[in-house]
Amino acid sequence: MMKLRAASSCILSCLLVLFLSSVSAVSDDSQDRQVYVVYMGSLPSRADYTPMSDHMSILQEITGESSIEGRLVRSYKRSFNGFAARLTESERDRIVEMEGVVSVFPSKKLQLHTTASWDFIGLKEGDRTKRNHTVESDTIIGVIDSGITPESQSFSDKGFGPPPMKWKGVCSGGENFTCNNKLIGARDYTSEGTRDTEGHGTHTASTAAGNAVADTSFFGLGNGTVRGGVPASRIAAYKVCDQAGCSSEALLSAFDDAIADGVDLITISIGDKSAQNFENDPIAIGSFHAMTKGILTVVSAGNSGPKDSTVSAVGPWMLTVAASTTNRGFFTKVVLGNGKILVGKSVNAFDMKGMKYPLVYGKAAALSTCDAETAELCYPDCLNRSFVKGKILVCGSPRGLKIAESLGAVALIFNSSKPDVAFIHPLPASGLSKTEFGSLLSYIESADSPRAAVLKTEAIYNQTSPVVSSFSSRGPNTIAFDILKPDITAPGVEILAAYSPYGELSEYDTRHVKYSVLSGTSMSCPHVAGVAAYVKTFYPKWSPSMIQSAIMTTAWPVNATGTGIASTEFAYGSGHVDPIAALNPGLVYELDKADHIAFLCGLNYTSDVLKIISGETVTCSEEKKILPRNLNYPSMSAGVLRYNNSFTVTFNRTVTNVGTPNSTYKSKVVPGHGSKLSVTVTPSVLSFETVNEKKSFKVTVTGRDLSSELPSSANLIWSDGTHNVRSPIVVYTDGY
Ligand SMILES: *[C@@H]1O[C@H](CO)[C@@H](O)[C@H](O)[C@H]1NC(C)=O
Ligand SMILES: *[C@@H]1O[C@H](CO)[C@@H](O)[C@H](O)[C@H]1NC(C)=O
Ligand SMILES: *[C@@H]1O[C@H](CO)[C@@H](O)[C@H](O)[C@H]1NC(C)=O
Ligand SMILES: *[C@@H]1O[C@H](CO)[C@@H](O)[C@H](O)[C@H]1NC(C)=O
Ligand SMILES: *[C@@H]1O[C@H](CO)[C@@H](O)[C@H](O)[C@H]1NC(C)=O
Ligand SMILES: *[C@@H]1O[C@H](CO)[C@@H](O)[C@H](O)[C@H]1NC(C)=O
Ligand SMILES: *[C@@H]1O[C@H](CO)[C@@H](O)[C@H](O)[C@H]1NC(C)=O
Ligand SMILES: *[C@@H]1O[C@H](CO)[C@@H](O)[C@H](O)[C@H]1NC(C)=O
Ligand SMILES: *[C@@H]1O[C@H](CO)[C@@H](O)[C@H](O)[C@H]1NC(C)=O
Ligand SMILES: *[C@@H]1O[C@H](CO)[C@@H](O)[C@H](O)[C@H]1NC(C)=O
Ligand SMILES: *[C@@H]1O[C@H](CO)[C@@H](O)[C@H](O)[C@H]1NC(C)=O
DSSP states (O other): OHHHHIIIIIGGGGTSSOOOOOOOBOBOSSSSOEEEEEEOOSOOOOTTOOHHHHHHHHHHHHHOOSOOTTTEEEEEOSSSOEEEEEEOHHHHHHHHTSTTOOEEEEOBEEEEOOOHHHHHTTOOSGGGSOOOHHHHHTOEEEEEESOBOTTOGGGOOTTOOSOOTTOOOOBOOOTTOOOOSSEEEEEESSSSOSBOSSSHHHHHHHHHHOOOEEEEEETTEEEEEEOOSSTTSEEEEEEOEETTEEEHHHHHHHHHHHHHHTOSEEEEOEEOSSOOOGGGOHHHHHHHHHHHTTOEEEEEOOSOTTSTTOOOOOOTTEEEEEEEOOSOEEEEEEEETTSOEEEEBOBOOOOOTTOOEEEEEGGGGBOTTSOHHHHHTTOTTOBOHHHHTTSEEEESSTTHHHHTTTTTOSEEEEEOSOTTSOOBOSSSEEEEOHHHHHHHHHHHHHOSSOEEEEOOOEEEOOOOSOEEOTTSOOOOOSSSTTSOSSOEEEEOSSEEEEOOTTSOSSTTOOOOOSEEEEOSHHHHHHHHHHHHHHHHHHOTTOOHHHHHHHHHHTOBOOEESSSGGGGSHHHHTTOBOOHHHHTOOSEEEOOOHHHHHHHHHHTTOOHHHHHHHHSSOOOOOTTTOOOGGGSOOSSEEEEOOTTOSEEEEEEEEEEEEOSOSSEEEEEEEEEOSSSOOEEEEESSEEEESSTTOEEEEEEEEEEEOOOSSSOEEEEEEEESSSOEEEEEEEEEOOOO
């Protein structure tokens, strides 16, 4: 699906496989009907209630038709109540008024957004990492995505016993689709069957929980053992995306089923281009229900960075993941005729044996119908094949990828719009940064007969610290200003993992592979899902918020590509995931459903909207409300008014001791970005006699002259000498 979109317009600018873009309503061709989600909140507890017949009778009443075949698209009846149906606008207006109906919203299309990475983040293979295999194999990861490749070695069930007793799902993957004791469940909400014909869902599932598969590579590149975070865990695949995208109504069905099927955790690398109000966001609604059932949902932040305010998963009841590099990078060198070497990015497994070929810059190959400026960017239908054939085409933009092969070019060198990420291309290619591209142009201008060789990609393992990638969506949160999002970053650049042999590798690429290299927050999300599952295997009773807190407060500090807001906590939240440290957080910030409702009340949501999100009737009394920034979240953030030169904000928090009895934690504040914040913590020392004991404290932050360009930050660290429980504190002003 992504591939189609890439083919039509955006190539590199869309990161090839990625995340979300259009938000178009799904409409019925023939009549003026479109698919609406009729959401009815929680399931009534009455024993005699039969959701399906209720849905049918509502539809019959509204449409006046006795046969509602073709109208009812699906019923939600397992974890919450509602249905999706084809309705006209006037039918929609009437259905909103009906008893029991909480909201009606159009189904829209969302979009989809490895494996040295696990070693890099500290989850090593073998005896250096402690694991409880028995518990791990009782853990089930629900993957809501583009389906899965059941034959992949990553999902072989060699050595697996029967599915866990608690499993209540099914294998209904369609024709030629067989589950096994590793891939224990499959459901399809498209009409294609659960088989992944794209590659995305296979990649994300194998990153979270795929088996360890030795001697894997992409045509020799990145060779090694590919594996998921919890290789002994089981996988259930829920296919919601097809060529056209991922519809809201399908997403809600997948949540409805996954929760009832008994998954322990949901990973979802899908989202909208920017944050939507919670009541219109199927992922926010689905993950809220999952949270109430003790299931953590891990969601990708989106690929719309480095622009600010682009993070699309913003509810505090989900764990939102940004994407960063690992210590391995793919680099593709270009050797010029004069011996100079330029280093570009791509995943190029084609071996041209170092042969040099003549270079031709787009504008030197222009057809008479094209001006030089258009030709130098290599617009389609702009270049004369007779100048390009047998040469290396040089283009001022990635557009050349569309035409280089058909014009008979032997290779392509282009000015990359994303020079920090390597992509797969159908011919030898290297994407240069603006500066390197400038050097190439100077050489072409100065040389008599400019020539170059494009070398095979080298995997270089010398990048020291992870850096959040430019494409990763940034905060601030546009819906709940005082909740810092994204929450965490994880490897999402040049990740080798399982792929669908039916999927296209890249635009016009006829190669088929079982393992491929992809980049995106889609790839980082299942890393954190794997870590969350790993933590859960040690603490099966921990609530979603405890797991989330453990992951966030033990994250490493990181940097991000970009300037201004793009280089701050709005890129990486609490920092980089550390699976081993997350097993031993010391203290956790706990939250339950009532806390989230008090938070939503504090955002002044009306009871209608609250009902949509929580699925039940809620009255927001004054004592029930909390200031959003007092939600007991593991990070602290506040938007303050710009005209206030000086400001004071406070955060109330409560921590639970999950470490050792008789421990004493002292607070410490470390400065971060922007103008100086003065932070006081009361009390500044917390003593716990027992495990599970809770202690509250208040953080008061004062400062002045906040920049509108950069948030100001600090870190609060509670330390008992063994554990360092770190929370970023971020204060910002956007002039609102
Ligand atoms: C694994 O966890 C189970 C259940 O908590 C426990 O009974 C068992 O002893 C653990 N095994 C190991 C090796 O820690
Ligand atoms: C199912 O598998 C059979 C045998 O491999 C093949 O002939 C058939 O085309 C497949 N059907 C689908 C829908 O893939
Ligand atoms: C990958 O292949 C290269 C060349 O064959 C070899 O030197 C290297 O050790 C391999 N790496 C791994 C991790 O297997
Ligand atoms: C392409 O260039 C060749 C060689 O200069 C020329 O003969 C031909 O007419 C050009 N083709 C077009 C379509 O301009
Ligand atoms: C290269 O691309 C950048 C944008 O990514 C643009 O600013 C620059 O002008 C381009 N350089 C050339 C020579 O086309
Ligand atoms: C490490 O990477 C840098 C570029 O990031 C490169 O200049 C340097 O040569 C590399 N070092 C090694 C030992 O590969
Ligand atoms: C972030 O970048 C700065 C400046 O390059 C560097 O001093 C610092 O060590 C980096 N921090 C981390 C955590 O990598
Ligand atoms: C909610 O409404 C109260 C009272 O009108 C107001 O003080 C507060 O700022 C509002 N909160 C938000 C988050 O808009
Ligand atoms: C603005 O400053 C006043 C006085 O210091 C303070 O009471 C108020 O809370 C501030 N408002 C915000 C939004 O920070
Ligand atoms: C914050 O905590 C303080 C002290 O525990 C308490 O007095 C105050 O009411 C709390 N504020 C809110 C908004 O919960
Ligand atoms: C904690 O300290 C109390 C009082 O000093 C003592 O009675 C208790 O045994 C200690 N608990 C543990 C687990 O050491």
